[in-house]
Amino acid sequence: xxxxxxxxxxxxxxxxxxxxxxxxxxxxxxxxxxxxxxxxxxxxxxxxxxxxxxxxxxxxxxxxxxxxxxxxxxxxxxxxxxxxxxxxxxxxxxxxxxxxxxxxxxxxxxxxxxxxxxxxxxxxxxxxxxxxxxxxxxxxxxxxxxxxxxxxxxxxxxxxxxxxxxxxxxxxxxxxxxxxxxxxxxxxxxxxxxxxxxxxxxxxxxxxxxxxxxxxxxxxxxxxxxxxxxxxxxxxxxxxxxxxxxxxxxxxxxxxxxxxxxxxxxxxxxxxxxxxxxxxxxxxxxxxxxxxxxxxxxxxxxxxxxxxxxxxxxxxxxxxxxxxxxxxxxxxxxxxxxxxxxxxxxxxxxxxxxxxxxxxxxxxxxxxxxxxxx
Numbered sequence: 615x616x617x618x619x620x621x622x623x624x625x626x627x628x629x630x631x632x633x634x635x636x637x638x639x640x641x642x643x644x645x646x647x648x649x650x651x652x653x654x655x656x657x658x659x660x661x662x663x664x665x666x667x668x669x670x671x672x673x674x675x676x677x678x679x680x681x682x683x684x685x686x687x688x689x690x691x692x693x694x695x696x697x698x699x700x701x702x703x704x705x706x707x708x709x710x711x712x713x714x715x716x717x718x719x720x721x722x723x724x725x726x727x728x729x730x731x732x733x734x735x736x737x738x739x740x741x742x743x744x745x746x747x748x749x750x751x752x753x754x755x756x757x758x759x760x761x762x763x764x765x766x767x768x769x770x771x772x773x774x775x776x777x778x779x780x781x782x783x784x785x786x787x788x789x790x791x792x793x794x795x796x797x798x799x800x801x802x803x804x805x806x807x808x809x810x811x812x813x814x815x816x817x818x819x820x821x822x823x824x825x826x827x828x829x830x831x832x833x834x835x836x837x838x839x840x841x842x843x844x845x846x847x848x849x850x851x852x853x854x855x856x857x858x859x860x861x862x863x864x865x866x867x868x869x870x871x872x873x874x875x876x877x878x879x880x881x882x883x884x885x886x887x888x889x890x891x892x893x894x895x896x897x898x899x900x901x902x903x904x905x906x907x908x909x910x911x912x913x914x915x916x917x918x919x920x921x922x923x924x925x926x927x928x929x930x931x932x933x934x935x936x937x938x939x940x941x942x943x944x945x946x947x948x949x950x951x952x953x954x955x956x957x958x959x960x961x962x963x964x965x966x967x968x969x970x971x972x973x974x975x976x977x978x979x980x981x982x983x984x985x986x987x988x
Contacts, residue, residue: 693841709816830866880927
């Protein structure tokens, strides 16, 4: 059995994530495919995730790929969270994510039956086929199409209660009923999803993409990344040809024959934004977040709540950016000393962050005083 060390795997993942060096001859959709989606709950974070992997790409280029060229699509991806996904890969994603078994039923009095969920999904698709809608417009239309039960305020939300039907939003997205549309002022809009053939089960394609990017890995790690039961993940692994290796002394799997690693160790200084795909998928956590980074840069063991300073493939600090007009103040808190060469790379990264966000940078090295996801 082939044995792979953490430095070898770290260098391999960095290279495949286009974090060892920006992608040379690839477009945004190809880079997002290599990441297995760009987390887009915070849109500026998605713009940074993509821009940092490509030379010369700014937030305007990302927006053009999303709303103009439509090479990217904004929708619910793994874990039910909002992602940018390649439009060409939607059939695989929808086939995989819609094959997940239903999650917990929810609190008594708030539950929806399978039949009600199906009815909501159909209604979302039907009403959005007429026009793009804001969430309030969509809610009124769905309730009108299904019945008053769908509008019962039973879901605890940020500052109140949401109607019952909204617990089916991620399911509707995973079944290809809707995607996000361009903002209308400050309001998010939704539009009917493109009509594409969806395979009955796209797990095999998703497992291949995940293992190519983040292997070696286990079905349990894939399940955690996807937000799915381990059994569902194990069945997905069984549907593709894999090879077992020893990764840092523990059994894990890669795609059959895909055991190559770069010649050298992981190198480079990178500033990764909130919920960057590399951070969320990176396992084991204790290797990616060594020593004090495990306590400082994780929130209850969850990755991505803090933007991180990545040094030679490992989290070595946190950072935060605040915009005031065209000025972008970047504060970086290293957890250990940086060499003169690493400080020069950090300066370059701060310049690149500002270029992507179309601002003028100012770097401060010192404590980050804001909390997780601030």
